[in-house]
Amino acid sequence: MTQPRLIDPAAPDIAALAAQLAEAIAALPSTDAQVQALNTARRAxxxxSPLRHHxxxxxxxxxATDVQANAYNPNTVAPPEMRALTRSIERSGYTMPVATWPGEEGQRREIIDGFHRTRVVLERPKVRASTHGYLPVTTARGDRQDVASRIEATVLHNEARGSHSVQGTQDLVEALLAQGVALDDVGRALGMDSDELLRYRQRGGLLDGVGETYSEAWE
Structure with a gap:
């Protein structure tokens, strides 16, 4: 069976153009210049890309110094797991980027997921030397950069690893309510039913003057 052509024969020679670009980047005078050029090419x-929504x-x-922690992540990593993460990056390199959003104008990028991976490059000279002080990052889509979406993304990333402290989760509830997020949406974002959310609100003294009710659909 004849295989379909992946590239129109009338299209430019993509492989040749890519080789020219690679040669130009390799000829740049410094690592910083090469990294900036690589980022520019990747953004273009x-x-x-038909997959740019990911x-x-x-x-x-x-x-790495241009990336900062968020103020709400309740995930914790015990020392043995932190040591294992460090060994993994030292031996295998970074295999997973740090999820971020650009931050407010004039501020550093803020981490959505990957705080401990960021710690490794900042705290381990061997790793920092291997990345020339850089950190691999992705950027949240524009429609997922509001505070509620960022907190939800952090929680969902955390579910498969680490543990959420009670105080940390309570802080999330308080932060979302302070942002005016509806109770239904807080519950959905944090994966809580109405009873669990009620307990966190009682623990944090958040019931007075609130008066919202849950929708039947969420309960």
Missing amino acids: LHAV PVDLVEWVP
């Missing part, structure tokens, strides 16, 4: 390709379609290398 991402802009025309953040992982664009992985950029940014200075």
